[in-house]
Amino acid sequence: MAIRTILAALNTVDRAEEIIRIGCRLASRHDAHLVGLYVIPGVRYYATPANTHAAIDINVEQRSYYETHVDQVKQVFEDMIRKEGVRGEWRCVQAESHLMSGVTTAHGMQADLIIAGQTPKEGFDSFEPEFVEHVIMDAGRPVLVVPHEGTFPNVGTHALVAWNSGAEAARAAADAIPLLKQADQTTVVWVNPDEFKGGHLPGSALAEMLARHNINVTSEAFNTGKWEIGDALLTKANALGADLLVSGAYGHSRLREYLFGGVTRHLLDHMTIPVLMAH
Incomplete structure (x- = not known):
């Protein structure tokens, strides 16, 4: 499938310019239409026995932040x-809700590719800490996540495809x-290959499939040893x-990864280059 519509989610304000720059380069490369989406969150009102006004003020302040920056990003x-x-x-x-991921997901479903920024750990852009996760899980579209630091002028010149013979990896590769x-x-690495799943092939079947799309690809087995797989x-x-x-x-449940850690969680927290994810 060709990429003809790209949606750039621009609510990580500090990274909006880099996200737009990557979006423009990909749109130009694929002759695609680029949508810049900016969501102004609603205010969540809730009552507690104490500090009611303080709770409301936090949400109002968040909304004000995005209202203040909309013209700049536009x-x-x-x-x-x-x-x-x-x-x-x-x-x-x-948005009607204080959560921005729902609106982003709804618009992203109607695109071929979503570009979003890595969620920062602090500041107003971190107000919805699982923004990217929600979009990846719910949009049904590949999401290109851009790290919160660095510039990336040549995204996709050399791609590393992580393969583990799982459904999510197959979806991402496709x-x-x-x-x-x-x-x-393109380099395919079969992470800790399993002989019962064709591990003796070291990803060569996937590489052959990709090669039939005129992709310049090699494959190799990749045993991580004692290293955490994401690292x-x-x-x-x-x-x-x-x-x-x-x-x-x-590939595991989000709750399991949240409690015990996992590859997705590690990559989203520690990425140093753009990561294309699919679920």
């Missing part, structure tokens, strides 16, 4: 798509095909000079 978006010659549109949506077709090099994948990506990591999301 100007950056419109200036950049004009400069890059990209077809696009600006959408500013007033969703990434339009991006991988544009890459100079091992980021280290491998750095060693290869990869500028895109493709990974399935939440």
